[in-house]
Amino acid sequence: MEWDWAFVVEILPTLVEGVKITILATLLGSVLAALIGLGLAILRRSKNVFVSKPVGFLADFIRGTPLLVQLYFIFYVLPDAGITLSPLVAGVIGLGLHYGTYTAEVYRGGIDNVARGQWEAARACNLSAFQTWTRIILPQALPPMIPALANYFIAMFKETPLLSAITVLELMNQARSIANYNYRYIEPITLVGAFFLVISLVSVIALRWLERRYGRIEER
């Protein structure tokens, strides 16, 4: 089967529609993962064993099971419990939850890197727990984490094709429906691959810049 440029031009607008959804899902998923990760990291540090242990187990469980199955679970099982989600919302929750367990580890590393003296100083200044976190610990812990967090967001971007399994009309799903409709696989699937390759090569360069700007977490 030959590569057909006319066909490529014909399908491009449909693929661009998919790209929009892919990017939207990645952005929303990243925000959710950043928030969930922070929550998990703080809860896991809790002194109360009945909080830290179950949260730790939950995070390990989510990290040890496939994103695809989690997406199915959110999309197909939750409606039985009366929670019906649109495909995109279910997908974003799945991405955020799954990658939140990864970003939680990044936060943990960043928080552990803040010197003990800072905690003690915060206590000496009679700051509340909330003030300690928002004014002292997080402003110091966050910047070195940025490259590592960005790394996971790029990884998440590459996982978005999984959302096609729960009928989100993102890039991969558009490509598959074009392929099935026209019975031509070579162009759509190759274009999707090329698109992801270009974006991730660009993001590698962006990541290098972030690393220079904020430093790597493990080198501190």
Place this chain on the structure above:
Amino acid sequence: MGQWAGYLQLILEGALVTIKLTLMGSLLALIMAFIAGLGRISRFWPARALATAYIEFFRGTSIFVQLFWAYFVLPLLGFSLTPLQAGVLALGLNVGAYGAEVVRGAIKSIGREQYEACIALNFNRWQSLRHIILPQAFVLMLPTFGNNAIELLKASAVVSLISLSDMTFQAQVVRAQTGSTLIPFLTILVLYFLMSSVISASIRGLERYLTRGLDGVRS
């Protein structure tokens, strides 16, 4: 109750496929990781360029796209693969690219004095790699290899979308036949978690075994 036993058997058959995929994929990934990782630090630039291209390509595109490419596009180019072959190929090559960076990083992290000692002992490049560098570097690679194997296990769920009857696929079959969604999906989530726990436990065991007697020798 008897009906559920039948469905459970269906899921366990799928679990067997998942385990087979994970083992074969991990083996391919391990081989590719060493080939590409050593290629990255080769003295010959074509080997370096080839290894870098392989790593960037497979890390840059998602596993899902690679799998579809292997299953739907390769036959058009004259290579027909069964779903299992396509799955092992895509999983192995994808995770192998991640593993290659691990191999490179671990070898780079071995101290200069080890290389100098090799020269002092008049070892050639292969001998120093085989007897001095790799035995030390391999221990450093293990924990990350374990994580990569878990990533591979998780990525293997994607093969259900190219009609390979792995655990996720069988769960969908059970869901279609019984109309129950919670039980099949919860079952396979637990099974996946058990498998990934087995992987991380066995990697920890292997690490302990390989570092026995090294306490205090290395930091």
